[in-house]
Amino acid sequence: MRYEEIPKEQLIDALAETHRRLREMESRLDQFKEEVRWLEDSLKKRTRELNERVKELDCLYGVSKLLENPDATLEELLRRASDILPKALQYPDIAYARILLRGKEYRTLNYRETPWRQSCRIVSRGRDIGRLEVGYLQEMPMKDEGPFLKEERSLIEAVSKRLAEIAEFKEAAGDVARFMGRLDDLRPNPSAEKP
Numbered sequence: 001m002r003y004e005e006i007p008k009e010q011l012i013d014a015l016a017e018t019h020r021r022l023r024e025m026e027s028r029l030d031q032f033k034e035e036v037r038w039l040e041d042s043l044k045k046r047t048r049e050l051n052e053r054v055k056e057l058d059c060l061y062g063v064s065k066l067l068e069n070p071d072a073t074l075e076e077l078l079r080r081a082s083d084i085l086p087k088a089l090q091y092p093d094i095a096y097a098r099i100l101l102r103g104k105e106y107r108t109l110n111y112r113e114t115p116w117r118q119s120c121r122i123v124s125r126g127r128d129i130g131r132l133e134v135g136y137l138q139e140m141p142m143k144d145e146g147p148f149l150k151e152e153r154s155l156i157e158a159v160s161k162r163l164a165e166i167a168e169f170k171e172a173a174g175d176v177a178r179f180m181g182r183l184d185d186l187r188p189n190p191s192a193e194k195p
Contacts, residue, residue, distance in 0.1 A: 059085060074166070081106070096110050116135050117133055117134065
């Protein structure tokens with residue numbers, strides 16, 4: 001059958017059906033585009049969150065690795081820990097850290113007291129031995145806990161526990177060294193007994 005032989009009503013119906021199907025396909029395409037935008041946004045958000053977790057894990061690893069230098073004093077370790085902490089926060093360029101431990105203070109060079117901070121107790125054997133504080137030098141957007149993410153709160157708590165362990169380890173190592181020194185003093189010196 002040739003085009004000219006098709007009744008006009010049939011052509012109008014076919015054209016209307018084609019138009020309806022085209023609108024339906026456009027609607028599906030719009031839905032698909034919206035889903036793709038949502039997936040892209042979700043992927044970007046998840047990527048940002050994972051990057052934050054990587055920074056936090058790097059921080060915990062860095063603090064844990066501090067003990068690999070057995071000759072470092074507790075003061076040196078705490079100074080290094082205070083420098084590592086700001087790098088794990090969302091805005092490391094304007095972040096600071098301060099560790100108060102047994103009456104001594106260790107802090108980043110940029111430290112100054114601000115209202116945008118978060119702190120956690122450092123507890124050893126059930127007793128408070130200090131405090132860990134991190135903060136921002138300027139006001140930042142509000143998140144889960146002020147300008148901080150809830151994961152950053154978990155990080156601060158984990159680092160506080162690790163700092164307590166480091167303090168206990170270094171103090172125990174010092175006690176052992178002093179004990180060994182006393183033992184050496186008590187041992188008879190064979191070279192001193194020879195005439």
